[in-house]
Amino acid sequence: MLLKIIFLSSILLGFVVLGFGIQIFFSKKKRFPQTAIGHNSEMKKRKIFCPQTQEKIIRKNKKPWQSPF
CATH class of the missing domain: 1.20.5 (Single alpha-helices involved in coiled-coils or other helix-helix interfaces)
Known part of the structure; x- marks a missing residue:
C-alpha cells in the first residue's frame, strides 16, 4: 500500500x-522571474529594498551623536 x-x-x-x-x-x-529584492521591479514600486540598502539609508539619515541601534 x-x-x-x-x-x-x-x-x-x-x-x-x-x-x-x-x-x-x-x-x-524564456527567463526565470527575478526573485532578488534589489532587481525585482515590483519590490522597487513598493519601496522594499535589500537589507544592505536599507542599512545605508538609515546610516545616511542618522546624526553622528545618535546610537547606531
Missing part, C-alpha cells in the same frame, strides 16, 4: 516537473 502511494506521488511529481520544463521551454519570455 505504501509502495503504491510513493510510486503514484513520484509519477505525479515527475509530471509537474515536466510541465514546468515545457512551460519554461515554450514560454515567450
